[in-house]
Amino acid sequence: xxxxxxxxxxxxxxxxxxxxxxxxxxxxxxxxxxxxxxxxxxxxxxxxxxxxxxxxxxxxxxxxxxxxxxxxxxxxxxxxxxxxxxxxxxxxxxxxxxxxxxxxx
Amino acid sequence: xxxxxxxxxxxxxxxxxxxxxxxxxxxxxxxxxxxxxxxxxxxxxxxxxxxxxxxxxxxxxxxxxxxxxxxxxxxxxxxxxxxxxxxxxxxxxxxxxxxxxxxxxxxxxxxxxxxxxxxxxxxxxxxxxxxxxxxxxxxxxxxxxxxxxxxxxxxxxxxxxxxxxxxxxxxxxxxxxxxxxxxxxxxxxxxxxxxxxxxxxxxxxxxxxxxxxxxxxxxxxxxxxxxxxxxxxxxxxxxxxxxxxxxxxxxxxxxxxxxxxxxxxxxxxxxxxxxxxxxxxxxxxxxxxxxxx
Numbered sequence: 001x002x003x004x005x006x007x008x009x010x011x012x013x014x015x016x017x018x019x020x021x022x023x024x025x026x027x028x029x030x031x032x033x034x035x036x037x038x039x040x041x042x043x044x045x046x047x048x049x050x051x052x053x054x055x056x057x058x059x060x061x062x063x064x065x066x067x068x069x070x071x072x073x074x075x076x077x078x079x080x081x082x083x084x085x086x087x088x089x090x091x092x093x094x095x096x097x098x099x100x101x102x103x104x105x
Numbered sequence: 106x107x108x109x110x111x112x113x114x115x116x117x118x119x120x121x122x123x124x125x126x127x128x129x130x131x132x133x134x135x136x137x138x139x140x141x142x143x144x145x146x147x148x149x150x151x152x153x154x155x156x157x158x159x160x161x162x163x164x165x166x167x168x169x170x171x172x173x174x175x176x177x178x179x180x181x182x183x184x185x186x187x188x189x190x191x192x193x194x195x196x197x198x199x200x201x202x203x204x205x206x207x208x209x210x211x212x213x214x215x216x217x218x219x220x221x222x223x224x225x226x227x228x229x230x231x232x233x234x235x236x237x238x239x240x241x242x243x244x245x246x247x248x249x250x251x252x253x254x255x256x257x258x259x260x261x262x263x264x265x266x267x268x269x270x271x272x273x274x275x276x277x278x279x280x281x282x283x284x285x286x287x288x289x290x291x292x293x294x295x296x297x298x299x300x301x302x303x304x305x306x307x308x309x310x311x312x313x314x315x316x317x318x319x320x321x322x323x324x325x326x327x328x329x330x331x332x333x334x335x336x337x338x339x340x341x342x343x344x345x346x347x348x349x350x351x352x353x354x355x356x357x358x359x360x361x362x363x364x365x366x367x368x369x370x371x372x373x374x375x376x377x378x379x380x381x382x383x384x385x386x387x388x389x390x391x392x393x394x395x396x397x398x
Contacts, residue, residue: 084319
């Protein structure tokens with residue numbers, strides 16, 4: 001995922017493998033992970049040159065962090081018992097700013 | 106009619122006790138006992154409400170509820186229905202409404218958590234400053250727990266910079282207590298009740314009181330290991346954001362109550378604890394004795 005975020009453009013599987021060369025991962029492993037991320041809706045898959053698929057992140061890292069923060073502060077309107085937080089500590093203007101950061105795409 | 110009278114009395118007692126108990130401060134001195142009492146009260150309420158409807162509807166059979174229910178079902182299949190059957194159907198419907206509400210809330214909670222965990226796995230990192238926790242890079246201080254069979258404790262980098270090492274440990278202790286003791290399961294039936302009866306103010310008050318007790322229990326557990334001082338300091342840091350437009354939210358009241366507790370409320374004497382437990386058990390036994398026989 002970090003590789004996809006750093007590139008900022010759709011990446012082919014072999015590029016991800018190359019970027020993670022120090023981890024010594026098999027091509028098929030990386031492909032499986034990317035397909036799984038696609039199925040979960042984190043990554044978008046598009047046809048590129050030739051037969052290879054190109055992958056791109058659906059949202060930025062910051063947007064995901066913002067989403068978690070909204071969840072954590074029970075501001076998303078989801079079930080409050082889903083998470084247990086230490087203390088409520090966000091003022092409405094701050095929460096508003098966080099929501100906006102999430103909406104700006 | 107004997108059963109109906111007993112169940113009605115239990116129901117009235119549960120409803121009458123809920124208001125004062127939601128406002129009571131003595132339960133803060135023994136959060137675990139308080140939580141147990143609420144669970145027993147809630148169970149008695151649900152059982153006697155359903156039981157009362159059944160008992161009234163099945164009165165013509167003049168038999169214990171389970172026996173009479175069997176005969177009623179038998180008669181109903183043959184098309185032999187009395188007007189009192191409306192009450193039996195109502196009782197069965199409210200029982201299934203409560204159960205479905207519980208299941209529905211549980212499923213949506215699980216869905217929210219699964220998505221949250223997935224995202225967490227992508228963007229959180231580990232940090233030596235917060236052992237055993239996930240760290241989120243965000244300047245706003247938050248600390249929370251994603252409960253589950255393997256609970257995950259999460260801290261924002263903002264919380265790490267705002268707190269000292271002792272305070273971080275205390276906060277982690279608090280969140281781990283939530284996860285270890287599965288406080289989400291404690292809260293679940295009460296939030297489900299809020300879903301089933303959304304307009305009833307008493308239900309909201311009860312859910313709020315239980316949520317506060319759960320926080321206090323986690324505070325208690327954390328302060329036993331890490332001391333009350335660091336936890337109180339961390340709580341002040343988190344809760345000190347000024348409430349805007351003069352609105353003192355429930356959260357601020359809750360933080361003030363927790364701080365007051367940490368500042369030194371004496372624990373409830375053993376005798377009082379035991380009498381509360383026995384009282385609660387007697388309460389639960391009443392509806393159970395009529396429904397299971």
